[in-house]
Amino acid sequence: MYLMLAAVIIISVSIILLYIGNHFRLPSIVSFLIIGMLLGPFGLGLITDQSAIETFGEVGIILLLFTIGLEFSFEKLLHSWRTVIIGGLLQVTTTIVAITLVTSYFKLPFNEALAFGFIVSLSSTAIVMKILQERREVDTLQGRTLLGILIFQDLAIIPMILITPMLVGSSGPDLNGIPFQIGKVAGLLLIIIILAKWVIPAFLFRVARQRNRELFFISIAGTCIVIAWLTSEAGLSVTLGAFVAGLIIGESDYNIDALSHIIPFRDVFAAIFFLSIGMLLNTSTVLTDLNWIILIVLIIFFVKILTGMFSAAVLGMPARVCIFTGLALCQIGEFSFVLAKTGLDSHLITDGIYQLFLAGAIITMALTPFIMNASPRVVDLYYRIAPRRALYPGQHEPEDVSDSNLSGHMIIAGYGATGKSVARAAEITGIPYMVIELNPEIIRKEKTSRHPHFIFGDAAQREVLEHAGIYNARALVVVVSEEDAIPRIVRLARQLSPHIHIVARIRHIRRTQEILDLGADEVVSEEFEAAREIFTRALRKYHLPEAEIQKIVSRLQKWGYAKFIKNPENGMTKSSMDTMLHSLRIHTIRVEPGSFSDGKTVAGLELKKRFGIADFGFRHGEVTVFDPDDNQKIRAGDALIIFASDEKIEEMSPLFRACMTDD
Known part of the structure; x- marks a missing residue:
């Protein structure tokens, strides 16, 4: 009964605060942390038993890492080995050393200082990958860099647990047991490889053949739980096991269906996890020791941002990725609470210091979404201070990255699937091009004597565009995967070269106007293009003649592209573009007997003069015509197919209703 009451309270408060938070653009993670602080034992005290909440929260972490593994792949992980080993090792060790030195300065014993390290x-x-998922940046360069470092941190828990007994003054770790521990890990890896290669694909194939959704869901969830349990038994974290389980299933043919089953549960349980973290905070500690907490938060931010940036820089990442990596890793992790609780139980850490740590840690978690969102402004500030750092070291010399003979060429910013297709098309047609890409692996793979025109750098920086020949280029194609970088690239390119033709790809229609205002000549929206393709395929299901479908699609495409260029010929003001794009849709209006339209010709309706409707279709019985003649008579029972807003249709509808007279 208590659990049900707790669920009712949590859901009710969550709905209210999430609605308010969404209105003020507050990240959902922050909202859940606030809800936890309000409802927990140190807030209003409405939830006092945290054990059940923490259990559900752990399930949320497992499902979150499981879905990330589903969307990733072993191949991508193998490509990231340098990030995991070198980047992760540098980030963890430099942070431990820095924090140990800082805390030792405040007269803490060395063993306690090392524990804090x-x-x-x-x-x-959980927080970093959740934000990257919301930003759709898991598979970007900074996303892969962060994931590699975070994977190493999960692995680093093992030696930290082994070293902990030495810090509390016991006899230390059992050295005789270390070979056994290593053997367990090796055995686990062997079992996982066997499962991934032979057992799980065959098992899922047989389950899928049963065509039973409940059986499939239980099998997917069971696979995740079993592998997470195996990793836990080997001394690794359950979240690492969940991630590995996701990787295994992600390599099968059933990853998409598995993802669709898990996502609803993942979101609910992940929300409970952030609630449970918020409940740990003793609000009275924040009020009584505010100065110390501010100092702790500043130290954590300063050290972790610097060590994160340093690790990414050693990996050869550009400044933008280094800064984003440092800012994204600035918070305390969920497994830090486990280590801190171990220190408290063993009397290595006093209760007062433990509460100060909790307050500082939760504040760093709550501020992380805002800090990650501020990264573009931090990058811009950095490049204004040090503009020459826009290029990768070793590419400062123009002859290394640019060809002085290039003129009238195309600059392609981003070399993913779309950028590669544009480059291949330019190659086929004989158009010279220059590619700007942030991923050093792509540069190393693609830059050859046959394809020499590749620059490693940030297209949002002046020096990079200048080395790419922005002043002599005819066109710039912006197809970078980082959505936040697109406006900066377009704005800078337009400032440097007023004559260049800029084509930018974006995901959502709502950003069209922003990109056009910054200087783009054309904007291609993935959302609009997908809608056009879906609309085309849906029409074919109605057995319309292919020629008629092409006419409709051609007109829709012509209309749509007019809205995605800088100077649309129809004279529509830019401010109304976004509204129109979201409000227009296809309507079918039937002519009622005795209405004004009954018996009129198409020309007699004067739809263009009265309502600005120039293109529409006409249906008589089973016959549909999408370009009716002006002399075509309209009878009761006929229907007009019109692409317009709901408001426009409401304004027109009296013409087709009975008892409407001509004014």
């Missing part, structure tokens, strides 16, 4: 070195995989 362990605790602070870990970042929150």
